[in-house]
Amino acid sequence: MNSDHTPPAGTGAALALSRIRTVLVGTQHPGNIGSAARALKTMGLTRLSLVAPQRFPHADAEAMAAGADDVLAAAQRHEALPEALADCRLVLGCTARSRRVQLQELSPREAAARMLAVAREGGEAALLFGRERTGLENEELQLCHAAVHIPANPEYGSLNLAAAVQVLAYELRLAMLSADGGTTGGAPVEEGPVDPPASHAQLEGLFEQLAQTLEDIDFHKGRAPESAMRKLRRLFLRGELDAREVRLLRGILADAQRMARIAREK
Incomplete structure (x- = not known):
């Protein structure tokens, strides 16, 4: 099937x-x-x-x-x-x-x-x-x-x-x-945007990395993380990110995770 x-x-x-x-x-x-x-x-x-x-x-x-x-x-x-x-x-x-x-x-x-x-x-x-x-x-x-x-x-x-x-x-x-x-009879419709919209898999990868980053920097400070992540998901989904924007955000998160590792090792 x-x-x-x-x-x-x-x-x-x-x-x-x-x-x-x-x-x-x-x-x-x-x-x-x-x-x-x-x-x-x-x-x-x-x-x-x-x-x-x-x-x-x-x-x-x-x-x-x-x-x-x-x-x-x-x-x-x-x-x-x-x-x-x-x-x-x-x-x-x-x-x-x-x-x-x-x-x-x-x-x-x-x-x-x-x-x-x-x-x-x-x-x-x-x-x-x-x-x-x-x-x-x-x-x-x-x-x-x-x-x-x-x-x-x-x-x-x-x-x-x-x-x-x-x-x-x-x-x-x-x-x-x-x-x-x-x-019908109007101007031709333009093709899709230059930067393709982020796929569902790309967004889920971003959310997974974001959740881990928040843990790495102790953002929640003992509070349950679910509420914050629900609000952040809604925020980013409303933004209708394209693939390049997702890559940019994931790069920022990667740097934040790297700095958190350095801080823990000191």
Whole structure:
């Protein structure tokens, strides 16, 4: 079920959809995987990634795909979420309730516009959906740049996984159609930025080095480091760093770590 996917070059809205992946994390019922594949195909989306599904491949998934067998067959399977996001510039997590992880909240329409904009610049974007019963864990939401909240009935906001996928896929298609209509006959869209945006893996490497540096310089002074790191992650994610900026920051951190080692050796 794993297959390499290299989106073709270009900036058109329809083409940009090929740079947007839907990631299902820890899916419990295989029928929901098939239904999600069907929801994606009806809206012109083709990329599905599965992180540690409980039962897949499975006949129920194939039955519920109902003609979206190509999307299901091309689905990429991963054992861990960071692996599924390593090359992404933007990661949005769909969540139904507030968590301790404080993230910017986007509506489905805002999320679709933001993902399409990144994809049109040549960046990879991912939309995460969690387990049917518990959704995304706090640690998984920490890997996201922002959260997406579907404004369902507050008295009964329980959406089926595939239904939630359909809502976001529909908004992505609306955004694509709007963008195509807005650019027809206009000036050509410029290619992506000179400095490529930092990938998810590059940002996670920065955060790992930052956490270690703070330990090396005794920044926390006995306090729990989690709160500071959550705030720093949000700060840097809002900045939308490019790859060169990440390298610069990591160079600064490396010098700070070197000076901390020298101080300890004296």
